[in-house]
Amino acid sequence: MATYRVLVSDPISEKGVEALAAAPGISVDVNTGLKPEELLKIIGDYHGLVVRSETKVTPEVLAAAKNLKAIGRAGVGVDNIDRKAATDHGVIVMNTPTGNTISTAEHAFTLMLSAARNIGPAHSAVLKGDFKAARKAYQGIELNTKRLAVLGMGRIGTEFAKRAQAFNMTVVAYDPFLTQARADELKVELAKTPDEALKGADVVTLHVPLTPETNRLINADRLALMNKGALVINCARGGLVDEVALKEAIESGHIAGAGLDVFEVEPPPNDHPLFTLNKHVVYTPHLGASTNEAQENVGIQVAEQLRDFFVTGEIKNAINMPSLDAATRAAVGPYLDLAAALGKLLAKLGPENPDALRVSYHGPLATKDTGLVSRTALMALLEASRPDGQVNIVNAPAIATQLGLDVTESTINAKTEFNELVVVELKKGDVRYRVAGTLIGQSPRIVEIDKLYVDCNIAGRFLFVENDDRPGIVGVIGTALGNAGVNIANMGLARTSDRTRALTVIEVDSEPPASLLDLLKSTPGIVKVITLEL
Numbered sequence: 001m002a003t004y005r006v007l008v009s010d011p012i013s014e015k016g017v018e019a020l021a022a023a024p025g026i027s028v029d030v031n032t033g034l035k036p037e038e039l040l041k042i043i044g045d046y047h048g049l050v051v052r053s054e055t056k057v058t059p060e061v062l063a064a065a066k067n068l069k070a071i072g073r074a075g076v077g078v079d080n081i082d083r084k085a086a087t088d089h090g091v092i093v094m095n096t097p098t099g100n101t102i103s104t105a106e107h108a109f110t111l112m113l114s115a116a117r118n119i120g121p122a123h124s125a126v127l128k129g130d131f132k133a134a135r136k137a138y139q140g141i142e143l144n145t146k147r148l149a150v151l152g153m154g155r156i157g158t159e160f161a162k163r164a165q166a167f168n169m170t171v172v173a174y175d176p177f178l179t180q181a182r183a184d185e186l187k188v189e190l191a192k193t194p195d196e197a198l199k200g201a202d203v204v205t206l207h208v209p210l211t212p213e214t215n216r217l218i219n220a221d222r223l224a225l226m227n228k229g230a231l232v233i234n235c236a237r238g239g240l241v242d243e244v245a246l247k248e249a250i251e252s253g254h255i256a257g258a259g260l261d262v263f264e265v266e267p268p269p270n271d272h273p274l275f276t277l278n279k280h281v282v283y284t285p286h287l288g289a290s291t292n293e294a295q296e297n298v299g300i301q302v303a304e305q306l307r308d309f310f311v312t313g314e315i316k317n318a319i320n321m322p323s324l325d326a327a328t329r330a331a332v333g334p335y336l337d338l339a340a341a342l343g344k345l346l347a348k349l350g351p352e353n354p355d356a357l358r359v360s361y362h363g364p365l366a367t368k369d370t371g372l373v374s375r376t377a378l379m380a381l382l383e384a385s386r387p388d389g390q391v392n393i394v395n396a397p398a399i400a401t402q403l404g405l406d407v408t409e410s411t412i413n414a415k416t417e418f419n420e421l422v423v424v425e426l427k428k429g430d431v432r433y434r435v436a437g438t439l440i441g442q443s444p445r446i447v448e449i450d451k452l453y454v455d456c457n458i459a460g461r462f463l464f465v466e467n468d469d470r471p472g473i474v475g476v477i478g479t480a481l482g483n484a485g486v487n488i489a490n491m492g493l494a495r496t497s498d499r500t501r502a503l504t505v506i507e508v509d510s511e512p513p514a515s516l517l518d519l520l521k522s523t524p525g526i527v528k529v530i531t532l533e534l
């Protein structure tokens with residue numbers, strides 16, 4: 001059995017490491033706190049990498065990671081992993097989206113309470129002996145009846161909102177994916193824009209991923225929309241807030257304070273502009289997910305996901321390709337093999353340098369999750385012209401884009417002779433070349449090659465002979481194969497209804513010698529001879 005080496009480069013729970021190490025064929029090295037140059041040196045030895053937020057998986061790391069197949073993020077945010085570079089290098093990136101939801105919501109809520117009641121500076125004052133002065137200085141804010149804006153109403157935002165409602169706060173939420181029905185169900189006001197949510201808010205809490213679109217989501221203009229004396233809570237990512245604008249807004253008195261678990265640069269420098277403020281502010285060092293429970297959840301989840309990926313090929317919580325759980329895999333598994341054969345067939349028979357690949361699904365299959373089936377056809381098509389290992393299921397779409405190959409997937413409801421049918425078509429200018437396949441029982445079969453109906457295995461050695469449709473040709477082919485000592489395993493004939501084209505598909509038991517191919521090619525009535533191993 002192949003051995004996969006996995007590097008755990010950020011601290012995860014012991015149980016997670018144990019679960020991974022116990023998997024057959026997987027060996028684990030825990031090596032945390034590596035400097036970037038140290039990671040670059042060793043990453044080439046590993047097939048899997050487990051990270052939290054500290055390891056930066058840069059394009060340089062991915063370029064050096066010659067054997068890397070999968071990165072598991074024990075947590076939610078994947079902004080420390082260069083997604084494009086991972087995809088281009090064919091590395092699957094998975095996170096564990098649910099394991100730290102409650103802990104992070106609780107931590108963000110703690111920050112809100114702490115900022116409202118000056119817990120941070122008051123605690124320091126007590127330790128410094130300023131008890132009396134602190135009683136005067138640190139009068140707080142009550143949260144009861146205050147208006148809370150939640151930006152990002154996903155898993156954590158929703159849990160935060162529920163807790164705020166228990167504190168009798170009015171919740172307004174902005175999230176581009178939040179429907180009115182869901183907002184009604186959660187009893188929150190639905191804002192159409194971030195500005196609408198922030199206008200008149202007493203507290204804002206952020207629960208969105210950091211992306212180019214959400215970078216500096218909270219800026220000076222948006223802070224100005226909030227009520228005087230408002231609080232800013234950020235337990236998502238530092239880059240979501242313009243830290244200088246926040247400092248100025250707190251200094252001006254418009255914003256009363258903040259609770260921040262995350263910073264634009266982590267760890268933040270000691271002279272960070274926000275650290276000179278001491279009222280209504282509370283900071284924690286990215287602790288949102290740091291509870292025993294959350295770490296055990298995400299540590300075990302990431303271990304199981306990587307184990308399943310390496311051992312069974314199951315793909316769960318991938319952010320750069322469609323997931324493939326065991327049930328879906330069972331449902332579409334035979335179609336993956338069929339798609340690979342169709343892609344390979346097209347690479348050999350279809351036009352070179354095609355403009356477009358179209359994969360269409362007929363029958364009940366059209367209602368299933370076929371994303372991976374299409375990717376498999378594309379991968380097999382591209383693999384034929386690229387050396388081993390350059391193309392895989394993760395990077396195939398990116399390579400197609402680089403090549404200018406337009407890939408589309410469609411579902412077609414028109415009836416065919418087959419219950420379900422996968423059609424894969426290559427297009428170059430006006431030329432179209434299509435092949436199709438189906439499942440007979442659970443057995444994948446190729447049933448159409450360039451509009452000729454065939455019945456052909458998806459694996460084996462084949463001779464495709466295009467010939468005139470006239471008596472005697474099959475006999476000539478059979479005799480030539482027999483004389484060359486090539487045994488016929490299966491043979492099928494197909495022709496167009498007007499009998500202008502005919503195809504003989506022969507599955508053979510051994511590689512046809514070049515002399516046999518030359519003989520067939522020079523035989524009158526034979527137009528084309530192609531050999532192919534599927």
Ligand SMILES: NC(=O)C1=CN([C@@H]2O[C@H](COP(=O)(O)OP(=O)(O)OC[C@H]3O[C@@H](n4cnc5c(N)ncnc54)[C@H](O)[C@@H]3O)[C@@H](O)[C@H]2O)C=CC1
Nearest residue numbers: 076077152153154155156175177207208209235236288289
């Ligand atoms: N401080 C910490 O230790 C932790 C921080 N996090 C951060 O919290 C973030 C949220 O986590 P989850 O709630 O689990 O993720 P989620 O995916 O369940 O929710 C994110 C929500 O943000 C929404 N969204 C995306 N762009 C938006 C925009 N421009 N404006 C408003 N909403 C937008 C999405 O539609 C989604 O509903 C993560 O991306 C991560 O960065 C997560 C866990 C721990």
Ligand SMILES: O=C(O)C(=O)COP(=O)(O)O
Nearest residue numbers: 052053054075076077289
């Ligand atoms: O899950 C997340 O997004 C987090 O930010 C948690 O980060 P951490 O795993 O504690 O470095």
